[in-house]
Amino acid sequence: MNALFALAKPVLHAMDAETAHGITIKALKTGLYLKDSTPDAPALRQTVFGLDFKNPVGIAAGFDKNADVLGPLFDLGFGFVEAGTVTPRPQAGNPRPRVFREPNSKSVINRMGFPGLGADVFEENLKQLKARNGIVGINIGKNKDTEDAAADYLALVTRFAPQADYLTINISSPNTPGLRDLQKPEFLLPFMREAKTKAGNTPLLVKLAPDLTEAQIVELAATLMDGGVNGLILGNTTLARPDTLPEGFRTQTGGLSGPHVREKSTAVIKRFYAETKGKLAIVGVGGIGSAQDAYDKIRAGACLVQLYTALVFEGPALVGSVKTGLAALLARDGFKNISEAVGK
Numbered sequence: 001m002n003a004l005f006a007l008a009k010p011v012l013h014a015m016d017a018e019t020a021h022g023i024t025i026k027a028l029k030t031g032l033y034l035k036d037s038t039p040d041a042p043a044l045r046q047t048v049f050g051l052d053f054k055n056p057v058g059i060a061a062g063f064d065k066n067a068d069v070l071g072p073l074f075d076l077g078f079g080f081v082e083a084g085t086v087t088p089r090p091q092a093g094n095p096r097p098r099v100f101r102e103p104n105s106k107s108v109i110n111r112m113g114f115p116g117l118g119a120d121v122f123e124e125n126l127k128q129l130k131a132r133n134g135i136v137g138i139n140i141g142k143n144k145d146t147e148d149a150a151a152d153y154l155a156l157v158t159r160f161a162p163q164a165d166y167l168t169i170n171i172s173s174p175n176t177p178g179l180r181d182l183q184k185p186e187f188l189l190p191f192m193r194e195a196k197t198k199a200g201n202t203p204l205l206v207k208l209a210p211d212l213t214e215a216q217i218v219e220l221a222a223t224l225m226d227g228g229v230n231g232l233i234l235g236n237t238t239l240a241r242p243d244t245l246p247e248g249f250r251t252q253t254g255g256l257s258g259p260h261v262r263e264k265s266t267a268v269i270k271r272f273y274a275e276t277k278g279k280l281a282i283v284g285v286g287g288i289g290s291a292q293d294a295y296d297k298i299r300a301g302a303c304l305v306q307l308y309t310a311l312v313f314e315g316p317a318l319v320g321s322v323k324t325g326l327a328a329l330l331a332r333d334g335f336k337n338i339s340e341a342v343g344k
Helices: 002-013 017-029 070-075 119-127 149-160 179-183 185-199 214-227 259-275 291-300 309-314 317-332
Strands: 046-048 051-053 057-059 080-086 099-102 107-110 135-140 166-170 204-208 231-234 255-257 281-285 304-307
Touching: 002 017, 017 070, 017 099, 057 317, 070 080, 080 119, 080 166, 107 309, 119 149, 135 149, 149 166, 149 185, 166 185, 179 185, 185 204, 185 214, 214 259, 231 259, 255 259, 259 281, 259 291, 281 291, 291 304, 291 317, 304 309, 304 317, 309 317
Parallel strands: 057 080, 057 304, 080 135, 135 166, 166 204, 204 231, 231 281, 281 304
Antiparallel strands: 046 051, 099 107, 107 255
């Protein structure tokens, strides 16, 4: 798998980032990939919000926006796949170019704005999945021109709760105007209670930004506990811009992902874990490029992790590498199961 990616990477990285991503999706749809042969160590199995995960490594929302390649992603070794973000109606998103790579720091800036084919196409694609070789999460968002944000989210919760293993309410993308304002408790508490009712038995997660102050974390933790959600995804891309990034890249608008968000997201995980006393399951995402990065998030309080940006630079063999490395780190530290390491 490494050798195949080594051949493809120069070609893909010579293209516009979004074009390269489109070609990757087409390759997966047509079967032009190698399946992961890494066995899932028994120590990596766990039950989280009532679901049995064969391993804790998932792919973050944004990769498979329209639920086109769920089966192939499981073939690559992921224990769970989060498809979306899906919006009720199709929308083009922000003007292109809107995705930018920085190879020296292995970083990406995107200002996509939830482009997608809409809920109807998404649902049809979801129905084509013949066998679920892992957990399928659905990440939902509002249309850019929708004034009643709650209406969009609640409609999608009602529609997809019967089809998803879990649902994620994305209120943290920096690329949809006003979206992060929905993280305010005066909106969030009544909204989450209603969403939880409509979700029924389907676990409901909320994806939050890493750009939160201490006061916001304390307030949000209490609000989400009161709202009855099952878990958190921490976090999304960041609006911060380290001075070490090249100016031409640094000045692009949008959310930054990659190694520069790693410590920020891990710190937010640690704070939410402490504030919720471990009662909410946490999915750690942001800057994971190795088993050690994933392990750091688990020890901070995450029980599951998600990859995305590092795959752009390291290729799909990273999935197996993280799984193997996690099992070794657990054994080194005397943990018989990954659940024993969470928050330790």
